[in-house]
Amino acid sequence: MTAKVVVHSQAQELLLICGKQTQRYSISTAKNGLGEQSGSGCTPRGEHIIRAKVGSGCAINTVFIARRATGEIFSPKLNQQYPQRDWILSRILWLSGLERGKNRLGNVDSMRRYIYIHGTPDFEPMGEPLSHGCIRMRNTDVIDLFNQVATGTHVYIE
Numbered sequence: 001m002t003a004k005v006v007v008h009s010q011a012q013e014l015l016l017i018c019g020k021q022t023q024r025y026s027i028s029t030a031k032n033g034l035g036e037q038s039g040s041g042c043t044p045r046g047e048h049i050i051r052a053k054v055g056s057g058c059a060i061n062t063v064f065i066a067r068r069a070t071g072e073i074f075s076p077k078l079n080q081q082y083p084q085r086d087w088i089l090s091r092i093l094w095l096s097g098l099e100r101g102k103n104r105l106g107n108v109d110s111m112r113r114y115i116y117i118h119g120t121p122d123f124e125p126m127g128e129p130l131s132h133g134c135i136r137m138r139n140t141d142v143i144d145l146f147n148q149v150a151t152g153t154h155v156y157i158e
Contacts, residue, residue, distance in 0.1 A: 005155040012127045026126035028136040036108040041133050044103045044110045048155040051096035060139050064088045086132050090119030090139040091146040
């Protein structure tokens with residue numbers, strides 16, 4: 001059975017649809033709203049696929065920089081040391097746009113913009129747009145989602 005992911009930015013909710021079953025997760029999209037331009041800090045709209053999955057087997061709260069585990073596990077102490085970091089934790093689902101000129105190629109390419117679905121610190125609110133462009137999830141939720149989807153899974157962001 002093929003899974004598909006739908007991101008409802010207005011409701012700040014991600015749906016994982018597998019046949020007749022739907023799982024709902026609270027998320028946080030971009031503080032700057034929706035948009036495709038590189039450097040905008042916006043969450044891109046439209047059809048995407050999961051191009052790569054990063055973090056399989058890593059501990060919950062594993063810290064990633066440039067899609068590489070740093071060897072750190074997120075903690076309040078680490079947060080105090082690096083208060084300006086945009087924390088990418090636990091798992092990464094790297095998205096690639098499918099619509100030429102909208103979210104693929106040129107100055108609107110979601111993959112080149114490093115748009116992910118990823119974990120975030122537990123103190124970060126869900127249900128309100130606060131990210132820098134990515135789709136943030138609770139760590140337990142992103143691990144759950146990661147375990148149920150494959151590369152090539154379609155993701156629609158509306």
